[in-house]
Structure formats: C-alpha cells, structure tokens
Amino acid sequence: MAVRLRWCEFEFHVRLVKGYYRSSRTIYTSCSSSYCAQGRPERKHKKYTNTVALPRTDFPLRLDSQKRIDRDIYLYEKCEFSTLYTWQRKHVKGPEFILHDGPPFANGKPHMGHAINKILKDIITRHKLLQGCQIHYVPGWDCHGLPIELKALGGQTNLSPVTIRKKAEQFAREAIGGQEEAFRSWGVMADWDKCYFTFDKDYVKNLWQQFYALYEMGLVFRDVKPVFWSPSSRTALAEAELEYNPTHRSTAVTVRLLMRKVPDPIRSLIPQHGLPVFALIWTTTPWTLPVNQAVCFNPDLSYSLVSIAGHSGEVYIIASELVEMLRQKLCRQIDVITTFPGGILAGASYVHPCRSERVQPFLPAAHVTAGKGTGLVHSAPAHGPEDFLVALKHSISIECLVDEDGCYTEAAGPVLRGLPVLSEGSQAVMDLLSADILHSEQLVHSYPYDWRTKQPVILRASCQWFIDTNAVKQKAIEALKTVKIFPEDGSSTKSGGGLVSQLERRPYWCISRQRVWGVPIPVLYHKISGTPLLSMSLINHLCNLVNEHGRDFWWTLPLDRLVPQAVLAEHGVALDEVEKGQDILDVWFDSGFSWSYVLSGEKVADLYLEGLDQFTGWFQSSLMTSVALRGHAPYKAIFVHGFAVDAEGRKMSKSLGNVVDPLDITHGRKDKKHGPAYGIDTLRWWVACHATQHSSVPVSRTVLEASAEAVHKIRIVVRFLLGALHDFPSDVDESLYFLDRYLLHLLYDTDQQVNQLYESYQFNRVCTTLTNFVTNEVSALYCHLTKDRLYCAPVDASERRACQLVMSRILEVLTRSVAPVLPHLAEEVYLCHPYKKGVRLFQSGVSKPLPEWHQPEVARVVNLALEVKRTLNKLSPVTNTQQLAATVFSSGETLTLLKMLQEEEHSCWSQLTEILQVSSVMLVEKRSPLKFHVELRETLQQICGRCRRFTAHSVDEPCDRCQQVLDKLRVVV
Template sequence: MTDTPDTARDYRDTVFLPKTDFPMKAGLAAKEPAILERWARLGVYDALREQRAGRERFILHDGPPYANGDIHMGHAMNKILKDIVVRSQSLMGKDAPYVPGWDCHGLPIEWKIEEAYRSKKLNKDEVPAAEFRAECRAYAAKWVAVQRAQFERLGVMGDWDDPYLTMNFDSEATIVGELLKFAESGQLYRGAKPVMWSPVEKTALAEAEVEYEDIVSTQIDVAFEITDAPNAPELIGAHAVIWTTTPWTIPVNQALAYGTKITYRTYTIGVSVNAGVGTDVFADAALKQLDGRKILIAESHSDVLKSELEARMRALWGNNGGIRLMTLDDDKAYSGRQLEGVLARHPMADRYPNTFFAKPRPFLPGEFVTTDAGTGLVHMAPDHGEDDFALCKEHGIDPVFAVDGAGMYRADWAWLGGQGSVINKKFVASDGPICSDLRAAGALLAASDDFAHSYPHSWRSKAKIIFRATPQWFIPMDGAQTRFSTSLETNGIGNAASPQPFASSEVEKPFSNGATLRETALDAIERTRWIPVRSQNRIRSMVEGRPDWVISRQRAWGVPIALYVHRQTGEYLADPAVNARIVEAFQAGGADAWFGADHAALLGADYDLADYEPINDILDVWFDSGSTHVFTVEKRYGEGVRANLYLEGSDQHRGWFQSSLLESCGTRGRAPYDAVLTHGFALDGKGKKMSKSLGNVVDPLKVIGESGADILRLWVAQTDYFDDVRVGKEVLAGTGDTYRKLRNTFRYLLGALDGFDDAEKVAVGDMPELELYILHKLGTLDVELRAAAEAYEFNRYTRALTDFANDDLSAFFFDIRKDSLYCDAATDPKRRAYRTVLDILFHALVRYAAPIIAFTAEEVWQARYPSEDGSVHFLEWPELPALPGDDAISTNWADVRALRTTVTEAIEPYRREKTIRSSNEAAVTVPDMPLDEAALAEVFIVARVTQDDALTVTRTDYAKCGRCWRHLPEVAVDGALCDRCASVVA
C-alpha cells in the first residue's frame, strides 16, 4: 500500500472502464429502416430456409387481412405477435416459414369502389361487370403493396416476395375446386331460408360481417280478429294481440304462434272519460273501433302483460281530452292447447280481398314463445325470421319474397307495393304508412317510437340489416337438407310459388365415418389445442348453435359459385369431368373466366347448355379465406400438411377460425390446424374502443415514426394479450422505460466485454460462487423462457427476461462486480471469471431478446460481431455451460441477496441525511454471516462487515483508496492506494 497519496496523480487511465460505440440513445426510428434494408440485401428469410432445410417444420398460417387501407393498431398487434412466435420457433432450431397473405375479394373492397362511383354520381350497375371487377383487383393490389411495406416496417420477417392473395388465379382456382368438392359430396343445397341481408349493399351477409349497435325502434301491438276456434268457439270475434319491434314484417305475416304451456286470457277494452271533461271521446273513428273489443293475450303473474299493454296503448292514444284506456271484467282463461286450430284474419284482409291477405292465418304451437316480453302471442313472417321460417315450414307455409333486395316491397305486392325502405325509421314509425293503415283498419292497439335495444348492422356500410328469405346456397351442418329451386312465379294472388325440392340424391351422412359436418367440426375442436383454454368453449358453443353456412353473395367481386343448375329439375350438376374443366379454366383466367366463359365448352358434349343455368352468385369471402390452408399450406409443403398454429383476434371464432374449420372438415374430415391462439383487442389508454370520432386512435405508423417498431414490439410482448389490452402515451412511455433498461444492459455487456477473447475464458469449475450462482439463475431463466415460448406466453417470457436483466444483473451482479471489472488486473482470475460469465450472458440474452426487439438485437449483435453476411436471426437457442448439480449455491446466495436488501435499506436513511454519502463509507454488523467478512463487504459494497446480535450501520473510519474509492483498512490516508490498486498501477 501507499502511505501518502500522490495528489498529482490521476488514476483514471489505470481503471478498466467499459468501452463501446453502442449508443445509449436508440434512435430507432432512423436506424430501423437501414436494418430492414440490410436484411433484404442479405435475404435473411430465404437464407434461413436454406439453413433450416430438413429440420422440424413449424407453420404459422397467416390469417388474411383485407387489402383496403392503412394498417391500424389491431393489425400491428396481430402481425407483431405472429412474428414473435415465428422468430422464437426459429430460435429453437425449427424451420419456421411465414407466408403473409391478403383477403382480396368481398364487400369491403367492392364497397370502396362503389363509394368512388357515388362520389362521381355514377351507378355501379351501369358499369360493365368486367371493368368493375378490374377496378376492384387494382384497388386490392394497391393496398396489398401499401400494407406489405407497413407490415415489413414492423420487423415482420416473411416471404414478402411471394405472399398468398385470394385473387391470384391459382388461389381462385383452388377456391372453386374446394367448392366443387362440397358439390360432389352432396354438401350443397339451394334454399330460401331467411339470412342476414343488407338492403344498402343488396347482399346476404355472414355473421362475421355483422356488428351490433344500440338503437331505438318503433314497437307496435296489432290485433288479428279470430275467425275460427274449434276448441273455444267463444273466441270467435275476439282479437289476438301480437307485439313486434319490426312493423315492416306485418305486411308479410302468415301465421301466429302461441306457447302450449302458456295460459291465455281475454280482456275487454273500455274507453272512459275523466270526470268533468265533456269532449266527444269517439271523435276518432279508429279509437271508437276499440271500445268494447275483446282481446286475447297471455295471462301473466300480477297481470304484468296486461299492464304493459295498457301503458303502450296510452302511448299511442294519449288522454285525448280526458280519455284513458283501461281493461274491464276479466273474461276467461284458456290453456295454450285450446288454441290449436284457431284461425285469424290479417288486418288488411278486407282492404285487399282475393290477395295474399285474404288467406286465414293459422295459430301454430311454438316452443320459442315466452311471456318475457310482448303479449305471449307472436306473429309469424317466415320470410324474416329463423323461428318463423322453421315453424311455418313444418306446417307447409313457405316464404313469399315480398321484400326485395333494396328493402322495398316488390311492385306487385298488394299492400304497400313498391314502397319502403323497411329500414327507414320514418317508414316504420308510429305515424308512418304501415301504422297509419293499421290504425285506420282498427288493428293498431298501441305504438311508440321508444323501444331501445341492440340491433345488427353491416360492419361495412353501418346500415341496419334485415332477416330476409332469398334463394341462397348453403352448406348444411347436419346432413341432408331439402333443396329448393328459385322460381318466383306468382300464383295469381300475389304469393310467390313455393320453392320446389331438388330431385338430386340426398346425403344423410356426408363423411365416411357417418358424421355430419357439425359433428365432425365439434370432434375436431376437441382434438385442437386452444390458447387460452377458455377459447375452446367459445368456438364450441358457436359451432353447436350455428345455422347452415350461407355461402352465396349477390355481388360482383369474388369467386363465383361455378355450378350449373338444371332448369327443369333444379338439380346442380356434380360431374367430376365438368368440374375439372372449370378448375382448369380458373387456373388460366381466374374468376373472370366464369363470367365470360364458353359454358357449352365447359359442359362438354354430354350436356346441353340449353338445359342448364350457370350460377353467377359469388362465394362468401369467408369461404375464400377458409380455403387458404389449401393453396398456402398444402400446396407449398405437401398434401395433408396442416398448420401448427392459427393466431388471430377473438372475433375470429365466428370468422376465420370457424370458416377454416368447416371448410377443412367438409373436405378433409379434420381441422386445418393443430393449435389456435386467440388474442384480445387493442384499446386506448383508458380501456375504450378506439374511434376516429372519439379522437383516441393510436396510429402504429405514427408510433413507429416517432419511437421505432421495437417499442411497439416490446409493448405487444409485455401485454397480457389473451385479453383486451391498452395502448396510449402513458402505456408506451412505460414500455420505453423497459426498453431503455434492456438497451442499457446490452450496452454495459458490450462495454464490459471490450477486448475479450477466448484466451481470457475461465472454466466453470474455477469460478467464484457468485459467478456460479448467476449461471444457475441463467439456467433457470433459460428453462422458463423456453417453456413460455412453447406456451406462446410472451408476456411471461418478456417479464422473466427483463426481471433477470434488471434485478439479477444490473441491480445485483453488475453492481457488485463493477469494482472487479474496473480495478482488478486484467489477468486477475476473478475479473476473468466475471468477463467469461458476461460473455455467456451476452450470447444468451441477445438470442432471447431477438424475437421481441428484433431490430435492437441485430444492432447489438453487429456491434460486437460486425459482419457483411451475418445476422442475429440466424442463431439458435443458446447452449449453456454444464454446472455443478449442487443447489446449495443457489440456496445460500438467495439468503445473501435477502440480507443484502436488508442492509441496503438500513443504509438508506443515512444516505438521505448525508451522514453517509456512499455505501462504501458504511460499516455494518449483521447477526448472520452466510459468507466471510471480505466477501460480504464486497457484495454489500460497504467498507466492513462484522457479526453482532443486531444489524447496525455506522460510518467507517477507514481511509478511501484514491483509485478504487473503496474504504479499506490498509489505506493510510484518503487518496492513497490500497494493496490491490498499488499492485495494478505498479
């Protein structure tokens, strides 16, 4: 040691401070594009395919977004999560290709072209179909290019040069080929069931294309006069009252439904005058018709239904100068069974004799009828309700197709023909034409425009939809179905002819094992891994209760339902030779080949085109996307190969997950995936849905431009994405803090490893306990990260990684060993052991981080190993050194760390009071000594540790070394050197 300080000497040049050009300020927004360019130049994706050829393959099949606008935060979250999965699987040594794709057909794109037409006051129907379809194709191609660049900017690695597009000719040929497989196996029928229909877009919609919004509707109570009642003749002349929130369905009414287990009662309507009011209460002829009328409604406890009906009646009629409505003298109760055989008259029967409205309306038993709302009697319009359709079909009552595709009553309809639209609030309002006519006929008991409820809307046009029976093509869920032709010839009284059944052979059980499509799909659900587990119940319940799949759309931009239907029998042609020619034509010319086809040539010599009608409806776009596994997975990787994972938002349980499941089960008898991962939605920082109108949209492109993609990537990885997640300025600021800590860890490692080479390495068996303990912790982390990656729990993965970097390394290991790193001799075994462990940590951590912060990991790797053709993403999961199997080190050092925390907390008050400015100035006593005094002093970063009954802290009287700044007993005066530093300087 030195007895006196060399006051003129500056020892900084003798201290081994970390040295690196790696900047603390990330500047990601500027750096990342250059890294992307380098990856493209190196062909990292293709190089990985070559390197991993023959390895176990992991296929994440990309769910196709619509090519119709800039990406939003939901897109960014989804694509980043997919990329993290793919990169982590690649890190684990697998061949993990990723083929991005796009949905290019369908209403969202077609609607955009129509909007452009409308802005120019052009009518889409006046534009040649081929020209319109070409515009749709060009629009989709434009946005594919835009979104591709935006997804790549997120750091998503994939086959961007050869993505799949549903509008590629090969894709369209495959899609129609899959449709024809359903046709050949008898799994198609054409029927006139009610489907969700958009009068604005003039097409059927899938459930996944529908969203629900709260609205206020008109509710009405309508009286149907009973004309026959075999089991209760006294009911003849009474009026059965129904309640509905869709007044526009009354002109299409064909029956009334009752509950067999419900008790009904008749009441008599009376009109009275408040005392002292002398107005003529019957000046209103419509009101006069109601006085003394006997009505039939369900009997409910406490007369709830009766009182609710009274309230609704007053809403329509008001006090009218002192008038109030009340029910008088309860008449008689009837069981539901007594209503069997009852007939009623439509309210418009007298006004429109010898038409559809003149036919008696039967009472039908309906299990769905309840007394929860309304009157306990339900009017039946089989054109416009699933329950209505099923019950009426059971009793031989068919749809009449009164409402056209635009929501207007067809021109030849006796009542309100050519009028509408039925979704127009004014048209169906209490003072609109429907209610006005019912009131004049004495059939309107009550009406108000105040019924609040949830109602389905088209997610594209945002307009209300209706249930409407139209001829559509269906895939049956439960085996054989009655097939229908689409004749709409009228029968002379305004009623469309009943759809006629097909003459083709029926298929009770389309699969070799005797299962229906629903049964096959439910079995496939059981055989699939669902992440999180609770999502299995969601899709199971949806498949259990879903109706037959409506696959037809009345639009222009899509894959046509390329079938020929016999004009006389209505049977579709299922000839494999004809179908092969159709697929071949699509391969050459895409879907347009059908619309301009030489149909006689496609039919061939065995069939006469005069006998067959080519179908021009297009396929539901969900059938398109449900078929992507065929032309993306099977065609690239082999017939029978299926994806390891599908990964999309939770809304896809009724969308892509389900359409893919049904398509694959219908053609292959199994699911197209081994596992399905569901994530939630991205909400704003307060947990609200993002909306332009609310001004709370977080634009991922703006975040990337300001902070870089790695911040978004880290945010995604940190979230509990199995549920809805929040993103906003505060959330991203927190992510930024996490990122800076990780970056600082790598910067420290790079600096501390400056000049390190293999010659400096120390064998594990020669390392101090602290180094062995850290390697044990690294091994534990390694197991945790691999398990988290295999479980796709990257929030757990990221938390474990960042906690290790912050708590085990920066706040503990690095803090303790910085003295050795800075001040020990370069050849000192402890310093060499420390740097050896830092090298192991570097190689492990940069790999662990690569799937999450892909750009930064590349920057870190290149900072230490600059290379023209190297990349961190070529690396595989780290191989850690074998450690002694003794767990005593971990247990002992866990005790040391706990004691270190206690000591640090005890010193802190003295630091705040400035009695002790640095922990190096402290002398402490502790009751337990898990290490020797010198080792504990180094771990606690204090001057001295001794043992006593209690923990105490005092200021040391040791002098401070002028080089290492430690207070040590051998330093005579402040500024002199300790023994170690004197030796190193010498």
C-alpha cells in the same frame, strides 16, 4: 473503432461516490448502533485513468430521431432480416412449427391492429426458431369482399362487373403493397416470396375444388331461406358480418285479426251468439304484416277469451298469462270470459290483416311462449327462421314481398310498392291497419346492423347457397375439445365457450353473396327449374379457363365457352336451357379454406393467432371447413389478442379521429416534439407488454414512453456488457467466485422461466421478468459489485477473466431472451460483439444455459452474504461503504458459510469484501441468539488513487494491488 467509454457512463446503476466529511469517531453495530467514520477530502484521480481497463464498444448508447430510423433500416439490411425465413427453411433441421396466418383484409392502410397481430406472430416464430424449430409461416391477404368493392366504387353506380372488378383489384393491390411494406419493416420473418392471396388463380381453383368436394358430400345445398339481408349493401350477410346495436328503436304493435273459423268449443263459450272474435298478435316488425301467412299458438299454453272495455260487442283471444300485461298496456278493464287449452285452436282460421279475401290457418308451434306479446305469434316465413321452419313443416309456400333494396315489390300493392320497409313502408302498414292496432309502443332493443354500412338489416327469404353446419357441428364441437386456447387466464376460454355455443346455434351458413368482387360460385342453372348444374368436369373446365383467361372470365366469356358440350350432355340439357349463376362466395368461405391452400396434405397448424372477434369469424369458418372435409380442426391451438384503444380506452375509429398510424410511432410525427421516433423495437416491446393479457390494448404517449424507457434500460446494460468484453479472449477456463457462480445460477433460472413464459405466450411477463433481471440482478448487483475486478485488476488476472466470462454468458442469454421481442437490438449486439462479428444471432442455432449453472448451494452462500450486506447498508450513515471496515460476528453454520467467501479472519481482498463493498472484513466467531451481527468502523486505510477502494497505506500511494498493476504496465506516475 471501439469507443473508449467514460467511467461515469457505466455508473448508471451506482450512486456516485461523494466525499464525506466527519469529525468524530464512533462505532455503529447492528446490535447497538454507534459509529462514525472520519471523512476524507475527495481527491482527483485522473492521472490513473489510462491505467484502468475501462469498457470499450462501438455500440451506440442513444439513438434519437433520424438516427434511430436509419439504424433500423441499416440493421434490417446488414443483418439479413429479409432472407432469414428462406435461410432457416434450408438450414434448420428441427421440428416444423406451423403458424398459419389469418389473412387481413386488403382494404386500407396498415394500422395498430396489424402491428399487434403481426408482431405477436413474429415474437412467437422467432422464439421457436431460437428453440431449433423450422418455421412455416406464409402471410396472406383476404382480397375480396364488400368493403373493397365499395371503396373501389367510390359511390359510382352502373359500372359493369368487369370494371368494378378491375377497380377493386387495383384497390386491393395498393392496400396489399402498403401493408406488406409495413409488416416487413416491423421485422416480420415470413415467406414473403410466396404470400397467398385469395384472388390468386390457384387459390380460386382450390376454392372451387373444395366447394365441389362439399357439394359431393351433400354438405353444400341451395335453398330458399330467410337470411340476414342488408338493403344498404344489397346482399345477404353472414352472422359474422353483423354487429348488434343495443339502442335500436322499433315500433311494436298489438294488432287484432278477425277470426273466420272459430272452433266449436270456443264458439260455445261466447256469451252472445254471433259476436266477432279477434286473435291478438304482437310484433316488433309491422312491415312483415303484409306477408303474414299464419298465426302460431302453443298447444301447451292456456288461452283466454276476454272482453275489453271500449270494444263492446267483440271478444278477443290471448294467452291467459298475458292478460294482466295487456291490461296494463291498454290501461283498460279486461274481463276474462273463460279460459281454454291452446290445443283447441287447431283448425281455427282468420282473415289476413291486409287482404280480406285471404283466410289463413292457426298453426301449433313450440317456439311460442308466454314471455311477452300475446301468446299468439304472427308468422311471416320469409322473414323469420322459426316461421320458416313452421311453414316448411306445413308445406306452406313462402311468399316474399320485399326486394333486394329492402323495398316492397309490385305484388305488395299500389300503396306499399317501392316503399323501404324499415321506414316509410313500416309507417304505411301501420296507417293501413290503424283500425286494427289496439296499441303501439316504442321499443329500444338490440338489433342487427350491417357491420360495414352501419345500417340495420332485415331477415329476408331468398335463394342462396348454404353449408349444412348442422351436419358437422357435433364433430366440430368434439374437435374443439383438443384445441388449446390462449391466453389461459379464463377470458379467452370464455370466448372459446362462446365459439361452441355459437356452433350449436348456427343451423346453416349462407355462403352466397349477390356482389361481383369475389369468387364466382361455379354453377350453372336450368333456366326454368332452377336446378343447379354442377359436376367435376365443369369444375375442371372452369379451372382451365381461369388459367387461360384470368380471374374475370366468368364475366367476360360467352356462355358456350363457360360450359362445354360434354358437360351439357352429361346433364342432358341444351345450351339455351341453362344460365350462369350470378352469385359469389362469402369472403369467410374464401379465408375459411386457407388451410387447404397453404398447408399441404393433412398438415395441421400448430397455431392460429388473431383478434378476439375471430371466434365468430375465421376460427369458426376454418374449423367448419376442416372438420367437414378432414374430420379434424385445422389448428392445435388458438391464441387471441385484444384491440388497440386510445388513452381513454376508446376503440380507434376514423370518426373519433383517434386512429394512430404505426408509422407515427416508429418514424415519429412530423412534429417530433409531440411524437418522437420510437423505432421498431419500442413498437414491438409495446405489443409484447400490452397485447396478450387484455382485450383492450392502450396506445398512449405514456405507455409508449414507458416502453421506450424499458428498451433503453436493456440497451444500456447490453452496451456495458459488450464494453466489458472488449479484451476477453472468448475461451477461458477460470475458477469462478461464488458471486460469479451465483449469477450463472440466476441466469439459468431466469432463462428457464422466460422460456416457459414464451411457450405459454405470456409476453407481458417475459418483459417484466427480463426488465427486473436486468435492473436488479445484472445491473444493480453483478455489474456494480464486480467493477473493481473488471476495471482495476490486472487485465489477464484470473478473477477479472472469470468476471468477463460470466458477463459474456449474461450477454448471450439476455440477448437471446430479448431477441424475439427486440430482434433489431439483438442483432445489433452481435454486430458489435467482440468475438461474434459476422455471426447473425438468428442464424446461430440453439444455445442454452448449462444445467450445472443451477447451484442452489451457491445461492445459499451468496444470499447470506447479501443479507449481511443489507444489514450493513442500513447501518451505514455514508453512501460509500468502501470507507468502512466491517466486523461480522457469527458462529456455527453461518460462520462456516461466510468463511467460504473469506478464509482469512481479516481481509481487504476477499470475495466477501467485494460483495459487502467495504474496505475490509473481519470475521469473528461469537455465539449470539442472532444469526449474525455487524459492526462498522471507519477504515484506517487510505483511498487508493487508482481503484478508489480504501486499501492504500497512504494517500499519496496507490494500494499494493494497483501498484503491482502499474509496475507491470511500467507506468510512472
């Protein structure tokens, strides 16, 4: 049953009328300023309370703590949140809007980052649904990868691959369960019955097919290359799995290498025949010196032959531009004997720094500069991409002395064997070479770390699978030009530019990993030659096996089951000549192909929406794969959001102990005083207000309180509007006041503006626009000015119905406008709506304000009246201007406009008295340089006990209008 509300509950926006007592009688005018009204004693008017049409509604005003939690659950069930997605797929016939979900890692509990991501997505899809679009949104999870494998292992070693996979799968499933429950509870509308998981059989089969398609196109290849290698994780890493530590310390050394063959032109310049000649090199990775294979020089640089004080009987070669730097570094006198062009060094050779029996070449290379070091670069092709390319060019076979744990191998010799290269190994090398190290220094610089273990990585050559990104990057950069990147404020565009420059820098993408929790690379190898055996028939066979035996078959079935005779025959090999691959696919390869699994055919997503970091991750991997296979980007637009930070702006992390659980926000902390239950809609409002415009999204008590307050303000207003409509017959055709039409005009404009802000994903501005509209136009203006009509006019009077009609429109537009952000509140409004009971807002189709509501000429009239009102309010010394009789002097057009609001010269009941909130208005024609001026007097009328307006003839009687209402009600007072 609807609750009859107390009058004062609706006075939230109005300063309550207080009795004023005055003794003198003066006049205040807007020109001369003189007035006083006689005060009157306030009377109690309770006897009329039952005769006024107070609002009624069962929409609760305030929900605290457990009641709020219960209400969210009740609304979720009652308003069919869980079946909305299926409903709209069936019933909405508009254009399809595809938001393709970037799969979160199934590696932990739901956190604020998830809340930001999923709620932003839901705001967009719900907005699009209200615009008549059919939504395509299939949530997914990234189920493989090292973090899950490591957490599942929990420090245990020596487990079999199948045991590790079982544990990892169980861990991932539990994480997915927890995350899905939270995502659903936040009201996220999605195809929850058909989520995609990267460990699903069908997903795996699709990946193998795509892998093979790329292989057929020549875009996937296997090769030995230096790749980022994490000794702490024992696997190769992609660029996206690195984080750079700007405070990493390395020891840099300047080392001399004894030259064996000194080109004649140089030898002839040496003052004393037979002096040993040394080349000077500089490196920040002394641990790579044992695998030195060449020294690179730049033929375009000038080099000098120098003598160094304290090293008599020796001469050194260094780039001429770097002599001074060396002088400062060594604090020794250095004399330049002569200079010569770099080209002369071609054909020179030197003795290996660690192995005196080996003589190695000097090689020309363009990457050598005179920016730092010595202008002669120590080259270890196994540990540097440029070194690798030089070696490739000169057909030098690559040597690697570092194993998967980042330790020296047997081949490195007894002193170094087994030592970790980044610590003891590095020191051991420096000890070995101490006689040849001229200088060593500590260097603080930016160095790549494994983003999961937070340990430094190394570059290490190994046999890996690659995608030839070079071959697709131009197409990818071209495809990106048609992609819109939001927010459009420049910050994201900059990151978009970063995406392009990264594409340009990345020559290949290493897609193999040496772990077990992932999709096996479906390849067999020839045992001796290492040639990969890969064919469509093998892929088809493996797809059948996964159907038949499940995901672990690669590790459980014997080789003869993995490879059928037909495939062996196809490659002309016997079973005992082949072995299966031990690598799995990079998780970025898994998720990078999600478009091909979730979007059938040539479909392109309208939007990809993820955090800023995905410019180097999923946005990029998806772009590369789609461009490679389909020639275009998988998305039409990208939207990036920031990351949750604490009140001090620090990123949330377990080690800092500042992680906020979204459940603490929605359901409250155990200690409710320190963390009340804000409910789902407040969480959503917080996301909308803060997550779209900055890279840091603050989570603090203050911002959450502000969000709760804003949601509550809207709640109060919609409750008032619902109450005002309690006896509205829903369909009336009344002539509207100017003020009514003015509100429809504002409503139309606000709706247009809000829609445009939703379309450009500026949800923070959606929230501000709606809050301002609700506070200023709806609450403080319209609801305040029309309350006499609403409460005190005869219930079926045209002016009251007109007011209700406008309020019903405001409620409709406002509810629909906030609905994408506050779906619980919006559905609750419909649930308590006097004539929409049983209708679900999100299933009610498209409803838009009519263009004829837009009436600038009406706005002109009402704006003038509001200008008069502002002047009047400034002039009035009393809070309750109803005590005043106003005279407005004007002429010409101003008078004509004002007359539209009051035809008579003097009135107590005109539209103008309603807007000005006075007892009566006198309109007087008077020419003046001012547009108008106002005079105020105390009214001669008495306060009406029923309507509280000063429109009665005596203090003991109600005013004429109220008397008529009472007569009709046959109320004897």
